[in-house]
Amino acid sequence: MATQGLGSGHGVVVPVPVDPRGIDGPTAREAAGPWWRRTSRGRYVPAHVEPSAAQRIAEAACLLPARHVSVTGWAALSWRGAPYADGLTAAGEPRPVPVSTSRRRLRPQPLFALCEERCDPREVELVDGVPMSSAVRATCFEVRYAAGLDAAVVVLDMAYLSDLVAPGEVAAWVGSHASYTGIEQARRALPLAAENVWSPMETRLRLLWQERMPEVCLLANAPVFDTRGSHVATPDLLDPASGVAGEYDGELHLEGVRRARDLRREGDLRRHGLEPVVMVGADLASPGDFLDRLRDAYRRAAQQPVAARGWTLQQPHWWRDTSTVARRRALVGVERDLWLARGRRTG
Structure with missing residues (x-):
């Protein structure tokens, strides 16, 4: 896919191929040295670039074809700003970037994990230059493939915290995708999740x-x-x-x-x-x-x-109830900044 404008605002460095002139990328000799890090086959970034979640997503996005493939799961949520979607295992190891495709269109690489399943093209959005599964599809993907029920509920709680999805939206998606892998776990997680959990x-x-x-x-x-x-x-x-x-x-x-x-x-x-x-x-x-x-x-x-x-628990007249996704989404401008400021979420 084209990399122009990829990751604007995310502080990422777009990987580049080898350039024999050493202008738009490292020479082959430079790429083999200590000052460049290989991100995937034939692509490199300077060695000092940290492999943050956003950086790893950008590195994977460079490899995607223009159509029929999208970043999903934790990566699609993280790219949209969801808290705690850091792409790390419980042991702190980086997880591969999940990529959804209706058929095998990519050669496997350690950077990403391919998932082949049906996808409505209307559920793919271009977010800051990267094709992404919709927020609700990405959330349900992460819930369906979570390591267990507790982990699935954590995913839902944190997705609600981000206000990227609401319970009704998730329930509707789960209800209309009955044959998908892990859908039973998603059904069980839904009634256990809460909209106002902060960690x-x-x-x-x-x-x-x-x-x-x-x-x-x-x-x-x-x-x-x-x-x-x-x-x-x-x-x-x-x-x-x-x-x-x-x-x-x-x-x-x-x-x-x-x-x-x-x-x-x-x-x-x-x-x-x-x-x-x-x-x-x-x-x-x-x-x-x-x-x-x-x-x-x-x-x-x-x-x-x-x-x-x-x-x-009776709230005074001056208080703003922010206990649901719908109420938080309704806040705009200064009022939203005041009541949803990081560290000052009020419940």
Whole structure:
């Protein structure tokens, strides 16, 4: 495909072929040296160029024919700006760029992974010079081929976070592609996903909590207010019936300033009658300690009379509810910047 304008705004370096003159690309001798990195057969970028997700997508896009082939899955979401679509395995290794085609039109290369399945041409869009599967098709691809159900739910939660797709759009696509590989996993993931989750670890926390306590109804990032209408906090998860609030604390939460802020927040929650419980990274592999803390939190919460609660989920008139994809998409201009600013998403 033509590379002019490819990746504009993504900070990528377009691979070039060998140039005997050494003007538009390295000479054969230069390409064999330490100053150039081979991206695919016959194409190179300077060795200092980092193989970021966007860079790897651009390197794969250079190899695509002009028609009938599109980048899909995590790569199509990442290229559109979806958070957490970093194209890395759990071990931090780069994943190949998934490429969808109705028939084999490319020679296999380590840079990309070919998937041959039917594709409506109307589901292919040119995004910053790269042919991409539509956001909903790319999301469903990633959900269908996820390593397991929990991973599939993480994909959906993060796709909703990006506002690239909405639950109804995903459900409609799944319902109309009944014969596709992995579609049953997509069906099972749909009712487990939530529209207002802010990180993959929050999803993992919610799935574990609901697996052990299926009777509870958990709210993701629901803003909590005091009885005067002041914002108290927005916990990662909240069981509104009991007042137990769940938080996931990663490594960043262990640093001095952040840790002090977390402790103040925990104190605020308790003073208003909520019972916080924290999950840390080690709890994922061995959740026993977290589940003990969770049960203890429920026991303490049960001792507090509902009438004595100093918190409410009733939103004051000045608040903007951003808990659904539809509500977030409706925000525009300064209002969108204010309520959806990174690190200030409000629930």
